[in-house]
Amino acid sequence: MENIYSNIDPIYPCPNMWQGRDGHAIKAVVIHKPEGEMPGVKDYLMNPETQKSYHFIISYDGTITQLVNPDNSAWHCGGPEGATWPGLIPDVNPNYYTIGISLEGFAAQPHTERQFPYFRWLAFFPQTPETIGYHHDIRADKACPGLILNKAAVIACVERLVEAGNYVGWPAEGAAK
Numbered sequence: 001m002e003n004i005y006s007n008i009d010p011i012y013p014c015p016n017m018w019q020g021r022d023g024h025a026i027k028a029v030v031i032h033k034p035e036g037e038m039p040g041v042k043d044y045l046m047n048p049e050t051q052k053s054y055h056f057i058i059s060y061d062g063t064i065t066q067l068v069n070p071d072n073s074a075w076h077c078g079g080p081e082g083a084t085w086p087g088l089i090p091d092v093n094p095n096y097y098t099i100g101i102s103l104e105g106f107a108a109q110p111h112t113e114r115q116f117p118y119f120r121w122l123a124f125f126p127q128t129p130e131t132i133g134y135h136h137d138i139r140a141d142k143a144c145p146g147l148i149l150n151k152a153a154v155i156a157c158v159e160r161l162v163e164a165g166n167y168v169g170w171p172a173e174g175a176a177k
């Protein structure tokens, strides 16, 4: 796929990832909350001992921080446990075929208006429950990203963006309003 994500600058070379995607295509986005705030979250994930990463973190103010190139597999899902997500591919680690996006903050608090640009990523996929995963749907033991993010509302918002034609590309400045 076209690497639209390379418009975002800077890219931090997070060590917690696999090179490539083991032959799998990107087919979905998985949304997270990191249970923390920037820049501490970024510093935490840049530590190789944590063994965790996301491709992107969207800060409260809408700033996009890229930790892993989408051509590579970030370590954001973990192996499925009690999974209910219809997008799951049996016996394949979801990290291989998903983009991990984390919204700065905590599962128990709502996201901010400025964090809405992540919908633009979602809009690059057909808008179905199969292409929008929540971490909790893959790992039932995780609260992430919190019940505050209603999937039906997310899909409806993406559909409105698509209808408005407002879904192609990413603004050159990196963060939309």
Ligand SMILES: [Zn+2]
Pocket (backbone or CB within 6 Å): 031, 032, 033, 076, 135, 142, 144, 145
């Ligand atoms: Zn998560």
